[in-house]
Amino acid sequence: MPPLASGAATRLKGVTTALYRRYRPDTFADVVGQEHVTEPLMQALRSDRVAHAYLFSGPRGCGKTTSARILARCLNCEKGPTDTPCGQCPSCVELARGGSGSVDVVEIDAASHNGVDDARDLRERAAFAPARDRYKIFILDEAHMVTTQGFNALLKLVEEPPPHVRFIFATTEPDKVIGTIRSRTHHYPFRLVPPGVLTGYLQRLCDAEGVTVASGVLPLVVRAGGGSVRDSLSVLDQLIAGSGPEGVTYERAISLLGFTDATLLDDAVAAVGGADGASLLPGVARGIGRGTEPAPLRG
Ligand SMILES: [Zn+2]
Numbered sequence: 001m002p003p004l005a006s007g008a009a010t011r012l013k014g015v016t017t018a019l020y021r022r023y024r025p026d027t028f029a030d031v032v033g034q035e036h037v038t039e040p041l042m043q044a045l046r047s048d049r050v051a052h053a054y055l056f057s058g059p060r061g062c063g064k065t066t067s068a069r070i071l072a073r074c075l076n077c078e079k080g081p082t083d084t085p086c087g088q089c090p091s092c093v094e095l096a097r098g099g100s101g102s103v104d105v106v107e108i109d110a111a112s113h114n115g116v117d118d119a120r121d122l123r124e125r126a127a128f129a130p131a132r133d134r135y136k137i138f139i140l141d142e143a144h145m146v147t148t149q150g151f152n153a154l155l156k157l158v159e160e161p162p163p164h165v166r167f168i169f170a171t172t173e174p175d176k177v178i179g180t181i182r183s184r185t186h187h188y189p190f191r192l193v194p195p196g197v198l199t200g201y202l203q204r205l206c207d208a209e210g211v212t213v214a215s216g217v218l219p220l221v222v223r224a225g226g227g228s229v230r231d232s233l234s235v236l237d238q239l240i241a242g243s244g245p246e247g248v249t250y251e252r253a254i255s256l257l258g259f260t261d262a263t264l265l266d267d268a269v270a271a272v273g274g275a276d277g278a279s280l281l282p283g284v285a286r287g288i289g290r291g292t293e294p295a296p297l298r299g
Contacts, residue, residue, distance in 0.1 A: 019240075020233040023205060026097045027084060028070055031063050032201045032229055033193030038067065041188065042083035045074050050081060051186040053158050053167040055143070057174035058190025061230030067190070068139045068168040069095060072105045075166060076133040091133050104130040104137065111142040119146070119153035126157055126165045135166045143169035144176035151178045158184050192227025195219065201229075202236060211240055212247025224257050 025031045028038040037056075044050055054071065056064040073096075075081050078089035085092045094102040101107075106125065108118075122138065130136045140146070146154075158167055158181055169185060171177055193201075199218045206213050221239065225232025239248045239256065254260070 018234070019205065019209075019237050020230050021097075023208075023233070024066055024097045025063075026070060026073060026095070028067070028074070029084065031067055031070070033197040034063055034067070034190050037188045037190055041067075041071065045081050045083040048081065050075065050166070052161050052165070053181075053185040054169065055174060055177065055182060055185040055187045056168065056170045056190060057187065058172070059192055059228060060172055061225075061228030062190045062192060063229060064170040064190050065139070065141055068141075068170050069105070069107075071168060072102075072135075072137040072139065072166075075135050075137060076102065076104060076130075078133075081134070102133065104133040104135065105139065106137070107139045107141065109142060110140045111145040114146045114150050116147070116149045116153050119150040122154065123157050126162065130164055134164075136164055137166045137168065139168045139170065141170050143171040144173040146177075148178060151181050155180055193229055195222045195227070198222045198225070198227070198229065198232055202232065205233075205236075209240070211243070213239075214248060214250040214253070216250050217248050217253045220253050220257055220259055223259070 028042050031038050054068075056068055058064055070085075073085045073092060074083060076091040076095070077085040078091060079086045085095075087093075087096065091102055091104070094100050095105060108122065126136060126138065128136070157165075161167065167185070169177060169181070174182065174187065174189075199222050202218045202221060203213075206218075217239070218236075221232055221235050224235045235257070239253055242252065242256065243249070
């Protein structure tokens with residue numbers, strides 16, 4: 001993997017932008033742990049076999065919306081469609097991390113724009129040619145929130161869009177996107193990121209940030225984040241914010257995240273292994289005494 005481009009330059013004095021925003025990928029090559037999606041998408045872009053409509057599904061915080069923006073960036077790059085946006089043209093600059101957004105890429109939060117009127121409004125907007133770029137691209141986030149009537153009002157447009165229109169639906173619940181819409185999309189399922197991949201990514205990010213993190217901390221962060229990149233970065237953000245000059249210590253991490261100290265767990269496992277109830281109970285008591293919930297101790 002190439003070293004991460006440092007996001008530090010965009011950090012303002014006294015203002016901390018969330019890691020998730022600062023390191024948000026703006027090319028497919030930088031998306032973490034979703035190669036089963038990004039590689040075929042890049043191949044489709046290279047061979048100019050791009051669909052009219054896409055459905056990106058999967059757990060929260062795994063890169064669906066980010067990838068939708070990247071796909072839009074690939075499609076509308078002046079030198080594209082391409083699997084690797086040039087990064088220089090007006091569209092690429094506007095759609096880059098920290099950019100202003102492009103007038104030809106419309107992001108719609110379907111959670112709050114889910115009715116028939118919104119669908120009609122979208123239909124009207126789709127009728128207009130792009131203002132500058134190749135395509136008018138509609139990204140519908142939380143697409144499962146669109147009502148059945150809303151979807152029905154969109155059906156014909158998604159089925160036979162004008163040549164300049166592309167749709168990207170993103171959702172955590174693809175089963176709630178009505179079948180007639182779903183069957184007209186290319187469906188790419190995103191997944192939780194495997195712990196090893198996520199740990200490696202967080203380590204590179206800490207290196208880029210110049211933050212020292214004690215051994216054993218990042219696996220805890222990954223565990224707390226449950227395989228979601230966004231949640232893991234949010235946890236790491238908090239640990240870094242509360243760290244002193246010595247960096248993020250293991251002690252600080254376990255107390256903040258509510259995990260049981262590995263040594264404590266080892267004691268408990270050894271006690272169970274040796275069927276030694278007498279020493280297991282004091283171990284549990286020690287855990288509770290430190291304010292550790294019994295449930296994580298068992299898990
Ligand atoms: Zn470009």
